[in-house]
Amino acid sequence: MQASRVYSFPVMADWSKRLAGIxxxxxxxxxxxxxxxxxxxxxxxxxxxxxxxxxxxxxxxxxxxxxxxxxxxxxxxxxxxxxxxxxxxxxxxxPAPAACRILKERNLRPHLLVHDDVIPEFADINKADPNCVVIGDAADNFSYKNLNDAFQVLIGLENPVLLSLGKGRYYKETDGLKLDVGVYMKALEYACDIQAEVVGKPxxxxxxxxxxxxxxxxxxxx
Amino acid sequence: MQASRVYSFPVMADWSKRLAGIxxxxxxxxxxxxxxxxxxxxxxxxxxxxxxxxxxxxxxxxxxxxxxxxxxxxxxxxxxxxxxxxxxxxxxxxPAPAACRILKERNLRPHLLVHDDVIPEFADINKADPNCVVIGDAADNFSYKNLNDAFQVLIGLENPVLLSLGKGRYYKETDGLKLDVGVYMKALEYACDIQAEVVGKPxxxxxxxxxxxxxxxxxxxx
Known part of the structure; x- marks a missing residue:
């Protein structure tokens, strides 16, 4: 059982101090x-x-x-x-628009392992002959086959670059907790013995x- | 391109020394x-x-x-x-028979995330109301749904126990490299902030x- 969160509210004087200059x-x-x-x-x-x-x-x-x-x-x-x-x-x-800026700046051509609905954000990015992997919260797209495909791209590169759109462990949906992108980032990091670059919080x-x-x-x- | 392996063979005298007592x-x-x-x-x-x-x-x-x-x-x-x-x-x-011995010794009831073909090894293990997760090289069974189910069992336990049948990164099949169980072990370790117990080499x-x-x-x- 999870304890419910208890917030304590500081008195008004404290708030105005904290908000000064904000x-x-x-x-x-x-x-x-x-x-x-x-x-x-x-x-x-x-x-x-x-x-x-x-x-x-x-x-x-x-x-x-x-x-x-x-x-x-x-x-x-x-x-x-x-x-x-x-x-x-x-x-x-x-994260996706931020990643696109990085891809363009560094001439990176991504193999995408992301949710179908976010693919349009990468519409004007060159994805031929990929020299990096971008992963996002792909949810059901995180099949064994798709993760293996991303792995094979990375392991075949001389300098494997993995951009991860966030590094969250899990998030809450209305029907329960769901694994987030960070979990699959760690999986690929371990598989290839590399360190991902996180685009997004934190x-x-x-x-x-x-x-x-x-x-x-x-x-x-x- | 991978360099082919070159073995150097020591002279016979060295071998007999190394094999003495073996x-x-x-x-x-x-x-x-x-x-x-x-x-x-x-x-x-x-x-x-x-x-x-x-x-x-x-x-x-x-x-x-x-x-x-x-x-x-x-x-x-x-x-x-x-x-x-x-x-x-x-x-x-x-690893599977070794894991069964551990499960029995410690009264652990596993949620299994393994290959369909290895499930019979766990036939006489109590799997009701699971208090641990056992993962093996599940290959295509490593879907997002199945990994999420295993995660939800672990995150709901007061003391999450994860037994991993090996910790390999990847292995070679005739049609290419395939992700191994260690990659998914790392994924669940990160998701739940825990350390798995490895059953199997090394x-x-x-x-x-x-x-x-x-x-x-x-x-x-x-």
Whole structure:
């Protein structure tokens, strides 16, 4: 049995001290604003729709930072809007677009092991004769065959490069806990005796790009 | 491209020194006696059928030690006999029977994530209300769903116990390299933040049981 979380609220004086100089907020989405899974694609966590509204009306800058890689940003934001959230695509920092920037910068041609629904994010990336592997939260696409295919690409490279869209262990869906991309990242790391490069939380660079997009400094963010 | 292996043979005097006091031999099977995969289940490595014959006629004790967990020992030995090897079931030390001994000793009831063909080895093991997970080289049974099911059993236990039938990274089949059980062991270790117990090579206890079965001491074995 899991103990329920108990939050203690500091008095108002403490809050105003902590908020002094704060210009923007970075918010997680899955598990914070909503729990994914089920028929409608998930359910909002009570109070979160109102919280987003309040933050926006307060004048603070707001950026949503997610490791969600089971859908394109467009589809993901559509779902959140349908659930009632005040959110647009340009407010979301996600691993797939960040990975595309890296692939282009370093002339990397990926073999993709990702969710079908996120493949469109890589539409304008050259994937012929792959010289790296990109894995995301592929869920049911994490078959033995698909993992073995990714492994064979990596083990055949002189300098195997593995980009992992996040390194989470598991996440909660409405019907229970599900294995996340980090588990399969570790699997390929062990198979090839290599270290993956993580694109997404908790990589510093990923948070930094969210701040850059808000045009604020780290000390001005919460 | 892989470099071909070059063996240098010491002169006879060296060999007789090294063999002084040696009473028994432990031989690997997959990748040493034969390469698995393909239509007939594999092909003998040139010279290996004759080598087994010579060792047996020399009067040395012989034990085959394998991490093969894609079949019961019976089926595995049948295949090796069909390929031409002089081998019987009682000469083979394999992880599944070793795991069964551990399960019984410690009153563990396993959730199995193994190859269909090795399930009969666990026929007389109580598997109701599992309090541990046993993984073997499950190959295509390593689906996302099956790995997630094993994960959910482990994460729900107060003291998660994971027995892994080997810890290999990959092995060679006639049609290429295949991911081995160790890769999925690492995946579950990371998911649950635990350490697996390895049953099979290279665990010392596993080799020890092969020697016990030959009734010889470690310094008498090669």
């Amino acid at each position: 210009k923007g907020l970075v918010l997680d989405i899955s598990g914070v604003l909503y729990d994914s899974g089920g028929e409608g694609g998930g359910v909002p966590i009570p109070g979160s729709i109102e919280a987003v509204k309040k933050i926006k009306s307060s004048g603070l800058k707001l950026r949503f930072c997610t490791n969600e890689t089971q859908a394109t940003r467009d589809k993901f934001v559509e779902k959140l809007q349908r659930l009632g959230f005040d959110i647009v695509v340009d407010e979301v920092t996600a 990589a510093k660079m990923f948070f930094q790009s969210a701040l850059t997009e808000m045009d604020i400094e780290p000390h001005q963010a919460l | 009473k028994g031999l432990v031989l690997d099977i997959s990748g040493v006696l034969y390469d698995s995969g393909g239509e007939g289940g594999g092909v003998p490595i040139p010279g290996s059928i004759e080598a087994v014959k010579k060792i047996k006629s020399s009067g040395l004790k012989l034990r085959f030690c394998t991490n093969e967990t894609q079949a019961t020992r019976d089926k595995f030995v049948e295949k090796l006999q069909r390929l031409g090897f002089d081998i019987v079931v009682d000469e083979v030390t394999a 665990a010392k206890m596993f080799f020890q049981s092969a020697l016990t079965e030959m009734d010889i001491e470690p310094h008498q074995a090669l």
